Amino acid sequence: MARENCPDTQGATQSQASNLWTQLESQPIENVVWGRLYGKNIKVKTLGTRVKHKILITNSSPPYVDLCHEKFAAGRGEGNDLVLTLKELPEKMLCRISKVHFQIRRENCDLSKPVYIQDFSRNGTFVNGELIGTNKCRILQNDDIIALSHPNCQAFVFKDSNLNEGQDLPKEITSSYYVSKKLGFGACGIVRLVYDRRTCIKYAMKHVMKNMLAESTKVNNLNDPERVMNEAKIMKALAHPCVIKMHDIVDKPDSVYMVLEFMKGGDLLKRITTKKRLNDHISKLFFYQMCHAVKYLHDKGITHRDLKPDNVLLESADEETLLKVSDFGLSKFVQKNSVMRTLCGTPQYVAPEVLLTQGRGAYTKKVDIWSLGVVLFTCLSGTLPFHDDYGSPAIDQIKKGKFKFSHPAWKTVSQRAKSLITDMLTVDPNTRPSIDYVLGHSWLRDQIVISKAKALMKIDPLGDVSDDENFLEPPQKRAKR
Structure with missing residues (x-):
């Protein structure tokens, strides 16, 4: 588009600008100004008579449109906020403009939200020379250049009122x-x-x-x-x-x-604190998914080392939802039968062998099983098994494996769930069960929960390993508690 098509804003007088403002001041502005479109290589001298949004014409700057409604559309059709005609564009250019060429929107005019531009044209809308594509969207940012029908036909410059973080x-x-x-x-x-x-x-x-x-x-x-x-x-x-x-x-x-x-459902800790505690069904559904994640990691030779509700994210706010284990900042690749010697993890969830050796001893992926036990305890009761408020330092409680099912919530929890927690919170890592044993425990052998979990995980039940094969080791003997 030729440069000579730019409007001669130097000829606009202060009185013209004043008259225009007087006309526009009577129009209600529903929302704050969240963006601005400047004309670029396009005639927009008559813009003020057609657009619903404020336009200011001054001696020192080109005309612009203040965007203060949630949506702004431009094209040849009369229903647009900006109607493009022969007064704005030469005929050979106008014939390539669609009825609705593009639309710009910002949800609720909220400055914290991104600005979207959607291409409705036959011949294309371009941002910084890149084609958006018919009915497709992209996000506009400050100083982006919008071109119509050809990347060289630069029509507008977008200015964002919010320079984001x-x-x-x-x-x-x-x-x-x-x-x-x-x-x-x-x-x-x-x-x-x-x-x-x-x-x-x-x-x-x-x-x-x-x-x-x-x-x-x-x-x-x-x-x-x-x-x-x-x-x-x-x-x-x-x-x-x-x-x-x-x-x-x-x-x-x-x-x-x-x-x-991005997991819009937040983390598991927030879900537990909001609900006070999770019922048996939801705890089982979440725990089953967590165990599959841990099994995948262990099969890959990876120990997470920082499993806790904060690091478990939920896909949605739905009660039954997919979850994903996150934050591998304390993880490490380990070869089979090797050990880890770094003291790390969150104290309330860390295994006793890590505390007993102060990180100088040897410990394996069984540390994740201990953490899973603490997480399950927290899901079912809304409390921690080890805490400084219980009479002695939490670290001492963890080293001795001392905990109680004393909260009133445990009265409604099945004995099988308590048995699984007790197995996982075994101080001796050599007798602490593996992830395969946990997955095969009787409490998790709930076909309704398994079916729902596999549907969320999009696992084909026919192509998946039968849960009967999870019994790869007998339950470990342990001292009476």
């Missing part, structure tokens, strides 16, 4: 993702909600700062670069319906950004 992030992130609100904070960094600009799919982006301290500080450093990249290496190699999948990773000298599946 990603403005200080690397270009590799901001060019691909719209960075939205913070979802939470952890020991390893900040988690934000992000949107893929081209697909509009939501993700959770974990931003972890690399610690630049001396090598000698790495042992107890949660942000150690080697440890951070270990998490990325593990997650990129995993593919299971109950394990969080990594979508993308950007590694920078001072930080690493991991783009992960």
Whole structure:
């Protein structure tokens, strides 16, 4: 589109601008101004007579449209907010414009939400030279250029009233993702909600700062670069319906950004605290999925080492929903029969062998079984089996394996569930059961729950291993409690 088609805004007088404002001030504005479209290489001198939104014409800047309604449409049709005619476009260009060429929207005019542009045209709408595609959407960001019917026919420049939180992030992130609100904070960094600009799919982006301290500080450093990249290496190699999948990773000298599946149902801890406790059916449904995730990891030679409700994410707010195990920041690849010697994990969920040796001893993937026992205890009762409020330090309770089913909630819990918890919370890791034994326990042999879990996990029952084959070892003998 030729440059001479630009409007001569220098000829607009202050009185013209004043008269236009007077006309528009009488029109109610329903919402805050959340964005602005500037004309670029397009005649828009008559825009004010057709558009529902405020336009300001000054001597020093080109005309623009303030976007203050949830949706804004442009095209040849009379029903559009901006009707394009021969006054705005030359005939050879106008004939390529559709009735509704594109629509821009921001949900509820909420500045915390992304701005979408949807292409309704036959000949294409382009953003920064890239075709959106008929009936497809993408996310607009500040200074994006919108072209009509051809990438060179640049018509508008979009300005966002909200410079989102990603403005200080690397270009590799901001060019691909719209960075939205913070979802939470952890020991390893900040988690934000992000949107893929081209697909509009939501993700959770974990931003972890690399610690630049001396090598000698790495042992107890949660942000150690080697440890951070270990998490990325593990997650990129995993593919299971109950394990969080990594979508993308950007590694920078001072930080690493991991783009992960977004689970809108929140974490298991929030679900438990909201409900006070989970009933037998839901606890079993969630626990069954967790066990399948852990079995997958153990079969891959991976020990999670930080299993807890905070690190279990739910797909939706539905009572019966898919869950995924996340946060492999404390995980490590281990070969068969090898041991791990690093003291890590969350105290209330950590196995006694880790505490007894202060991280200097040998411990195996049986630490995950202990953590699963604590998680199941918490699901069913809404309480922790080990806590400083119980008379002695929680660490001492864990080392001795001392816990009680004393909360009133346990009166409605089956003996089989208590038996499974007791088996998993065995102090001696050599007699503590494996994940295969846990999956084969009588409490989990509930066909209704198994069918629902497999449907959520999208596992074909006919192609899956029979649960009868989970009895790979006899129950372990243990001292009377």
